[in-house]
Each structure stands twice: as C-alpha cells, then as structure tokens.
Amino acid sequence: MKVSTIVSALAFAGATVAAPNHKGKHLPTTKIANIEVVDTQLVRDAIAEVKKFIPLQPYLYNHVMRSWLFGAAAFNNNATLKASIDLEAHAIGTLMHDLGWDMRPNSPWVSKQHRFEVDGGAGALKFIQEHPTTKKCEWNELRLGWVYDAIALQAIADIPEFKSIQTQWMIKSVGFEFPGPRSPLIKNEDYDSILAEFPNDYLFRGTNATFTWMAATKPDAHYNTFIQDFGTAFVPGFNATGHRLFDVIQGGLAAEVAAHPSS
Ligand SMILES: *[C@@H]1O[C@H](CO)[C@@H](O)[C@H](O)[C@H]1NC(C)=O
Ligand SMILES: *[C@@H]1O[C@H](CO)[C@@H](O)[C@H](O)[C@H]1NC(C)=O
Ligand SMILES: *[C@@H]1O[C@H](CO)[C@@H](O)[C@H](O)[C@H]1NC(C)=O
Numbered sequence: 550m551k552v553s554t555i556v557s558a559l560a561f562a563g564a565t566v567a568a569p570n571h572k573g574k575h576l577p578t579t580k581i582a583n584i585e586v587v588d589t590q591l592v593r594d595a596i597a598e599v600k601k602f603i604p605l606q607p608y609l610y611n612h613v614m615r616s617w618l619f620g621a622a623a624f625n626n627n628a629t630l631k632a633s634i635d636l637e638a639h640a641i642g643t644l645m646h647d648l649g650w651d652m653r654p655n656s657p658w659v660s661k662q663h664r665f666e667v668d669g670g671a672g673a674l675k676f677i678q679e680h681p682t683t684k685k686c687e688w689n690e691l692r693l694g695w696v697y698d699a700i701a702l703q704a705i706a707d708i709p710e711f712k713s714i715q716t717q718w719m720i721k722s723v724g725f726e727f728p729g730p731r732s733p734l735i736k737n738e739d740y741d742s743i744l745a746e747f748p749n750d751y752l753f754r755g756t757n758a759t760f761t762w763m764a765a766t767k768p769d770a771h772y773n774t775f776i777q778d779f780g781t782a783f784v785p786g787f788n789a790t791g792h793r794l795f796d797v798i799q800g801g802l803a804a805e806v807a808a809h810p811s812s
Contacts, residue, residue, distance in 0.1 A: 571636065571638065576636060576637060582614075584625065584742065586618065587621075591680050594680065595644045595645055602650075602651065606759070608752050611747040613643065615725075615726060615749065616643040617640055618743045619722055619725035620639055620722025621640075622735045622739035623732070623734040626735060627734070635692060641696055642695065642715075643719055645672060646669055646703055648673065648700075649672070652759065663770055666701045666702070667701055670700035670701040698712055699719035699720050703720055704774075760776055764777065764779045768792075772793060773792070777789050
C-alpha cells in the first residue's frame, strides 16, 4: 500500500469516527428572525415540541425561542466564542429549558414528584435519547450532562459558575431575558429582529401564573425552592413550615440537645 493510500484511509477513518462533541463542527444552518442558527432534525423537532405550548402558554414559546436566538446572536457576533460552542447542544438546552412549565393536563414532561427544573432536564434527556437521529457516540454522557446541568441549575445563581462553558452559555442565553439594558454581546439589529418575531409582552405575568400553579399543584416538589415563595404569597392553605430544611435541622437540633444536654 502506498503511503498516500494509507494516509487517505486514515483520513477517511478519522472522518467517520464521531467527534466526542459538536464544538465548532459545521452543521446545517437556517435563519430564524434573521439570526443564523443550527438546523438539524433534532433541533427542528425540539422547536415543534415547544410550539405545542402556544395555545395555553404563548409567552412560554416566545421565551424559549428568544433564549435560543439571543445566545445564537451572541455567538454569531464573536467567531472565537462560536468555535468553542456546541451549537446543537446549546439549541436543545435553551429551547427545552422550561419543559417543566408545561401546564397542559396531559404534559409528557411534568412529573408529580420533581421540581420544574428537574422535569425540564429529564425531559430534554429523554427527548434527545429517544430521537431517531440520535447516535449514542455523538450524544455521549458529556453532552447530555451539559444539557441536564444547564436546565437543572438554571435558577441557582452561582453553582453553574464553574461548570462547562457549554452549560454556562445555555444559562447565560436564558439570562438575556431578564430585565435590564441590552447586552453589548448582541447587535441591536439582532435584538430588534428577535423581538419583532417573538415579542416579549407577557412573560412576567405568565411566569407569575406558572410559578403559582407549580406551588398549588406540586407543593411537595417545591418546598425549599423559590417556588415556595409563590405558594406562601398566593396559594390559599399553602404552608411551608415543617417542610423546610430549616425545620428539619431545628428538629434534629432539639432532639440532639435533649439526648446529649451537656456536650
Ligand atoms: C469573544 O469571545 C472570546 C471567548 O469567550 C472572548 O475571550 C473575547 O473577549 C470575546 N470578544 C469580544 C469582542 O467580546
Ligand atoms: C400573580 O399571581 C397571583 C396568583 O395567581 C395573582 O393573584 C396576582 O394578581 C398576579 N399578579 C399580577 C400582577 O398579575
Ligand atoms: C403552618 O404550619 C405550622 C406547622 O404545622 C403551624 O404551626 C402554623 O400555625 C401554620 N401556619 C399557618 C399560617 O397556618
């Protein structure tokens, strides 16, 4: 075998071995709200899933689409950053970060026992793993972990800080939704085209209603989380006292002092 044949055979073998993740990989793209985004069947089907929120929670569909698109716009504005991001994982982690908000009575995502972030993380994993295009060697534990961590840790301010840049950027993309001045990481024209196609006019009223619904329908899953405060404020009969970790510690403390008074 000639050296050149060996080299090209190796190159071919290299090309067919799946990259451990999709960082910087050239995937098909399309434009949504004039923002260039990754366009795989997995991403298309994730969009189709969150579109199902529109009849009952139109604000939720717009929120997850904006979260994804704001992140994509920030990447398009910085080639160095973009090359370090797994764009498909980012799409799934942002589009599916609020599956746990699904108020449809027959929701395939919302469990009885888990807080909403865990329902979202578990739902996104299930969606990826059951998708017909998913190959185990491509969606390995690392990539699945980025998505799960971002969704599960989305509401906890500083724990994600030392996680992978992938997880951080999924959460950061959702963070562009918070009130405040426009970020310098995103071009003004991109903000304008995203907000024109996915208006932000009801998100906080929708959030207020959704978080109150979580406290009312799944109180046990949400004690010791910020959802507890919505229960205390708005749900008649909701009483967190006795369920908080604080109460557990105080109970242990009282028992310990009684058993070992002089230690
Ligand atoms: C682009 O992203 C890289 C990597 O995150 C960062 O170091 C750099 O400061 C960014 N450039 C600009 C102009 O924001
Ligand atoms: C927030 O939700 C609670 C419970 O549904 C409701 O009583 C309250 O009016 C809501 N606030 C606004 C400003 O919509
Ligand atoms: C909440 O529950 C605790 C513990 O059962 C009880 O002591 C307290 O009175 C309750 N508070 C209200 C407002 O019902």
